[in-house]
Amino acid sequence: MAGLRGMARRLTWGLADQAVSSMTNFAVGVFVARELGVTAFGIFSLAWVTYGVVINVSRGLATDPLVVRFSGVREATWRAAVGRSAGTAFAVGLAFGVVSLFVGMAIGGMLGSAFVALGIILPMLLTQDAWRFAFFAAGLGKRAFLNDVVWGIALVPAMFLAAEQGSVVAFLLAWGLTAGVAAIYGCVQTGTLPRWSGVSSWLRDNRDLGPRYLVENVSNSGSSQIRMYGLGAIAGVASVGTVRGAELLMGPFLAVLMGLSFVAVPEAARVLRRDARRLPLFCVILGGGQAAGTLLWGLSLLVFLNDRLGTMVLGSVWYTASLLIVPATLGVTNASFITGAGAGLRALGNARRSMRCQLISSAAYVTGGLGGAFLGGAVGSAWGVAAATAFGAIVYWHQLFAGLRAHRPAEVTITEPDVHESRDESRTT
Numbered sequence: 001m002a003g004l005r006g007m008a009r010r011l012t013w014g015l016a017d018q019a020v021s022s023m024t025n026f027a028v029g030v031f032v033a034r035e036l037g038v039t040a041f042g043i044f045s046l047a048w049v050t051y052g053v054v055i056n057v058s059r060g061l062a063t064d065p066l067v068v069r070f071s072g073v074r075e076a077t078w079r080a081a082v083g084r085s086a087g088t089a090f091a092v093g094l095a096f097g098v099v100s101l102f103v104g105m106a107i108g109g110m111l112g113s114a115f116v117a118l119g120i121i122l123p124m125l126l127t128q129d130a131w132r133f134a135f136f137a138a139g140l141g142k143r144a145f146l147n148d149v150v151w152g153i154a155l156v157p158a159m160f161l162a163a164e165q166g167s168v169v170a171f172l173l174a175w176g177l178t179a180g181v182a183a184i185y186g187c188v189q190t191g192t193l194p195r196w197s198g199v200s201s202w203l204r205d206n207r208d209l210g211p212r213y214l215v216e217n218v219s220n221s222g223s224s225q226i227r228m229y230g231l232g233a234i235a236g237v238a239s240v241g242t243v244r245g246a247e248l249l250m251g252p253f254l255a256v257l258m259g260l261s262f263v264a265v266p267e268a269a270r271v272l273r274r275d276a277r278r279l280p281l282f283c284v285i286l287g288g289g290q291a292a293g294t295l296l297w298g299l300s301l302l303v304f305l306n307d308r309l310g311t312m313v314l315g316s317v318w319y320t321a322s323l324l325i326v327p328a329t330l331g332v333t334n335a336s337f338i339t340g341a342g343a344g345l346r347a348l349g350n351a352r353r354s355m356r357c358q359l360i361s362s363a364a365y366v367t368g369g370l371g372g373a374f375l376g377g378a379v380g381s382a383w384g385v386a387a388a389t390a391f392g393a394i395v396y397w398h399q400l401f402a403g404l405r406a407h408r409p410a411e412v413t414i415t416e417p418d419v420h421e422s423r424d425e426s427r428t429t
Contacts, residue, residue: 013141020148026251042241060214062088063133065206071266082134084198089130093123121176131186151182212351216358223362227369239378245321268347287340298329327382334389341396361392
């Protein structure tokens with residue numbers, strides 16, 4: 001019962017944090033869509049999905065190994081690992097930021113300016129993301145929640161200042177610079193600074209996990225970027241804005257789905273340590289709960305959101321994005337089951353199997369998304385992605401059960417005291 005109460009407390013803070021993250025991302029997307037229109041919003045969306053690729057590089061190398069290996073360990077061990085992990089995340093942001101700057105200057109125009117702005121803000125975005133992973137690894141979800149609240153509060157005046165400029169660059173800078181505020185607050189919360197001198201040792205110590213998680217994460221976000229770029233080439237940049245508009249309509253569950261690894265993987269690791277036989281049930285409940293919520297949300301959009309309300313939310317983007325509600329809902333529902341099985345594979349530390357699943361699923365995603373774009377533009381792409389995610393869910397669950405059969409029971413008996421579970425969650429630095 002004590003273990004269940006601890007899990008419930010951590011999941012509650014995780015859901016609260018994801019609610020803040022969801023609302024923030026949704027509000028930013030809606031505000032930018034209304035201010036910029038479909039074409040400029042499409043350019044903003046291309047920068048957004050590029051950030052999605054880079055943040056998954058950071059997670060693969062820096063924070064995914066932290067969650068797998070340092071969830072619920074002694075505080076001193078956790079703190080030392082967090083400094084090196086955050087330093088690695090900052091280094092990834094700095095490296096890709098320089099690349100983005102040069103690419104943006106080479107492209108020129110509105111799109112090039114957007115990538116220049118992205119290059120400036122990447123280190124701040126990735127460092128803030130690293131602190132969130134660190135808190136959830138330690139079972140300190142309340143601190144992640146507070147960090148995202150600080151970011152959300154800072155975003156409010158920044159978005160209005162950006163609206164006065166009315167450009168893609170202004171909105172990107174407002175989004176990223178406020179993430180820097182939250183990143184600095186994360187240093188105060190942890191009492192730790194990113195240790196850039198520990199980057200090489202972190203990569204060396206986690207070379208069995210990091211490269212595979214890197215491939216896995218990049219194939220995931222990269223497939224989304226390829227789909228967006230391909231859709232823009234096949235059906236026009238406006239179609240990219242249409243797809244992004246549909247994602248905003250599914251925003252609360254997409255954000256939870258994308259960020260649930262903050263809570264899901266550490267909790268799956270704890271379940272595995274206590275009793276490996278309970279891991280499949282945990283994964284079923286995790287994926288099934290998300291899927292049920294997604295279906296209810298999609299149904300609510302179809303029933304309650306009419307043209308008047310839709311244009312209030314998305315402006316002119318609504319008229320095309322509304323055609324994608326059904327396939328987008330099915331795609332997120334299928335992806336919920338992928339998240340459930342994926343958390344189990346990460347908890348097992350079976351990077352080989354999880355990488356294989358992600359590569360297969362990503363190939364199906366790109367094939368379905370671009371094949372559908374050729375046949376039916378943005379709507380066809382959405383249906384192609386729905387079919388691809390259904391196939392991906394089957395692959396993930398097959399590999400999860402195969403991984404459990406191959407897992408050695410002796411590995412789950414090795415535990416360390418979870419001092420963070422017993423710590424008063426209400427105490428913050």
